[in-house]
Amino acid sequence: MITTKDSDPSSKIIIQITDTHLLADPDAEFVQINPERSFHAVIADILEQHTHIDAIIHTGDLAQVARPETYQRYLDYMTKLNIPFFHIPGNHDDIRYFPFHTPDPKPTVVDLDQWQIVMLNSAVQGKVHGWIQSEQLEYLDQWLNDNRDKHVILACHHHPFAMRSKWIDQHILKNTHDLTHILEKYQHIKAVLFGHVHQESLNQWNHIDFLSTPSTFAQFKPQSENFAFDEVAPGYRYLHLKSDGQFETKVKRLKGFFQKINKEISGY
Numbered sequence: 348m349i350t351t352k353d354s355d356p357s358s359k360i361i362i363q364i365t366d367t368h369l370l371a372d373p374d375a376e377f378v379q380i381n382p383e384r385s386f387h388a389v390i391a392d393i394l395e396q397h398t399h400i401d402a403i404i405h406t407g408d409l410a411q412v413a414r415p416e417t418y419q420r421y422l423d424y425m426t427k428l429n430i431p432f433f434h435i436p437g438n439h440d441d442i443r444y445f446p447f448h449t450p451d452p453k454p455t456v457v458d459l460d461q462w463q464i465v466m467l468n469s470a471v472q473g474k475v476h477g478w479i480q481s482e483q484l485e486y487l488d489q490w491l492n493d494n495r496d497k498h499v500i501l502a503c504h505h506h507p508f509a510m511r512s513k514w515i516d517q518h519i520l521k522n523t524h525d526l527t528h529i530l531e532k533y534q535h536i537k538a539v540l541f542g543h544v545h546q547e548s549l550n551q552w553n554h555i556d557f558l559s560t561p562s563t564f565a566q567f568k569p570q571s572e573n574f575a576f577d578e579v580a581p582g583y584r585y586l587h588l589k590s591d592g593q594f595e596t597k598v599k600r601l602k603g604f605f606q607k608i609n610k611e612i613s614g615y
């Protein structure tokens with residue numbers, strides 16, 4: 348799966364990574380997995396499979412141990428790739444240390460000419476569930492109205508729709524209705540990307556694809572009533588954003604990357 352832009356030179360190649368859950372000590376393990384090693388293996392695969400990447404989007408939970416050194420190491424590693432990269436916090440992140448944190452509620456907008464990616468912060472300090480502040484939603488509404496000639500992708504950390512997994516659905520984005528109330532007014536939103544659920548999924552609503560992506564770390568068992576790990580490989584999502592407003596997307600998992608998870612862990 349080597350992707351190129353040969354047939355559509357103004358198209359864009361985007362990679363979504365999510366839920367790296369990095370520790371303060373890069374050699375340490377959590378549930379018998381080294382998140383650093385798993386993250387680096389994912390990035391190595393991305394670089395091997397893609398000859399050109401316009402941006403890497405991280406949809407949150409950069410850190411499992413949210414300390415300045417964890418984030419600094421992430422930033423140092425990503426900067427060396429020489430690929431534009433962007434991130435939003437997840438419930439495990441601490442916005443006191445989160446890279447480039449600003450009290451300004453304005454979402455980050457990734458400008459890719461005809462395509463734009465709006466990154467919304469859905470993390471609530473001290474909570475596992477998600478909520479998008481009204482100031483961000485007001486900004487989003489105005490921005491969508493002002494940019495009707497663009498193709499738009501939104502990104503946030505939390506899942507807007509239920510995953511039919513009782514434990515994880517307690518930790519859903521709790522004001523999805525406020526978001527969809529805005530989205531239903533517009534025709535130029537193509538997809539919403541998120542992490543948090545550590546599994547691949549596709550939900551379609553109002554002609555918009557809602558897409559979740561595997562973690563670069565450990566995976567959660569789909570449709571499980573109680574917390575449960577899934578023994579499938581870490582991965583990432585690529586998106587080929589075409590100049591006609593269509594897009595193709597696929598999840599890629601690492602081949603032959605065996606992880607023995609400590610299943611005794613029973614909480615999140």
Ligand SMILES: [Fe+2]
Pocket residue numbers: 366368407408437439543544545
């Ligand atoms: Fe996570």
